[in-house]
Amino acid sequence: MKSKISIYEIAYKNLLRKKTRTLLTILGIGLSAWVLTSLFGFNQGYESALNKDIDNMGFQVLLTAKGCPYEAATLMLKGGTGLRYMNEAVFADILKNKEVEKITPMLMQAVFDPNKGESGGLNAYLGIDPATYPAMKPFLKFTQGAWFTKPQSHEAVLGYEAAELEQREVGDKILIPEKNIEYTVSGILTRSGTQDDGTIFVPIRTLQKDFKQEEKVTAVGIKVWKDADITGLENKLYELPDVQVVSMSQVKSTIMSLVSTAKVMVFSIALIAILIAMLGVVNTILMSVFERFQEIGIIKSMGAMPQDVFRMIWTETIILCTLGGAVGIGFSFALARVTDLLIRRLLPYTPTGSLVIVNGKLALATLGIVIVIGLLAGIYPAWRASRVRPLEAIRSEGE
């Protein structure tokens, strides 16, 4: 029985005739597809990591009583004095604003310890609400133990450096010498590189009671909704009596502008990668068409129509691009972690979390883009091939 050879079969066999060139072309397309997938993955991952970092900042606005130091370091510089208080009634005023997602109250207290160093020193304690503070700072991890067992317990969580200085572990006691009050250590935080490392956290209700500051707070951390107008909220908070607003919105806007810059940069590089891939495909297929000028003439003389030749060349392009795209996507999945680490080394600031997120959706999108690029890049060589005149082509052998 006589079998009929399809145009697709010819296309496939043509590619196999020049194995090295086909392989190199697939590799070239693969590299472009890899760059493309990694760039899109980076764009996706970077934005999501930055958003996570913003989220991890906990609160973006800090409200304190006017003139009150809001960091333990400042409090120490002031010799433990200068604490100002707000009444808990201020919570209702803050929560009235639609920009506010949640709040967390804090109470800072400092105690002089005459037996710390030659001439004594200060110990600072931060009273926090166990119901809201840990949820706002999910990045705080424990080396040992956990947060307090009860909201009003006499327990303390120590930042890593505070624990190291005091040689404390879970179950050990700490003492507020001036007041002769003991706390049991319930947790030691992992080193975070922030001022939390040197902080001693205790339940706010306990601290309020022990220092006779019931219903008083020194600061309120305010977490705003993701797309809320922080500046607008700050202006409203300034209207509250005797408070000061410590804003971290500048940090957020800087981060968001970083995201925009990264997007422009990523898409510019992606465009270049697409152009390079496209030119590579055009070059390879065109070269193949010129080499097979005579052969195409013979195919046509045997009855192949121009659209058959067009389809044959286009098919070759699609096969190359599909295989190259698949190789590139494979690379991007396999090397996502290495790409992530390299980007971290290259960029001066990178957020925590995965910087390159490559998933199935992104892989399919990239494959689609690569195939579309192949189809576009294949038009001209396929058109040139379909225009070959059989007699001219066959005659060209002796020329």
Place this chain on the structure above:
Amino acid sequence: MTITNRSGRALVPALFLILAVVLPPLWAAVGCELNDPDRDVKRLFPESTSYQTLYVSIARQGGDPLLKKIEGRLGDSFKGLFETADVPYTMYQIFKGTDLIGYIHGVNQKGQYGGIQVFLALDLEGRIRAFYIQKLTNQSAKLLRDPAFGKQFVGLTLPDFDDYDPAAGRAEPGSRIAAIQNPAPGAESDFKAALRGAKKNLILCDVFLFGGKFVK
């Protein structure tokens, strides 16, 4: 394993590159330093004119085998999260003119309510010339930080602590260590911690400053 082929040779720098990228920054443990070295050195060695600091650690100088030897001499193991081989020790070498006249060294010791910082000033023979608790949290801290308590340690050397068992907090009856009086009976555990700190301090000074001259 010997890598002989060409692709294998290429693997070595690639592995270094990957390791350099992958390895996270390492945080160092915190040691025990004088709060105000200029003032404290002058107070402990009034005749001194200058000092130099020397940074050492068990991990760098001898690792686990050294740690085991030190624990053996101490008669107690290093315990907990913070008493580890990588703790950096700051040793102060004290000079009068160009002459070395002594050393100051402090260690962190776990106490009942917090870290106790036990400092010793030693002469060139390894004899204690001053005992100083820089930091101690306890209701009776004042008594243990009193110079009168520190004076009981003056003149002692590491061999005097040989029979002191810090794990049990027991001194050989009739020994010079047994003669040291606790001025704060309510702070017995911190008193024992101070003795353990002093013995550990002397052992570390022997290892890092005196070349093990007191090893039995």
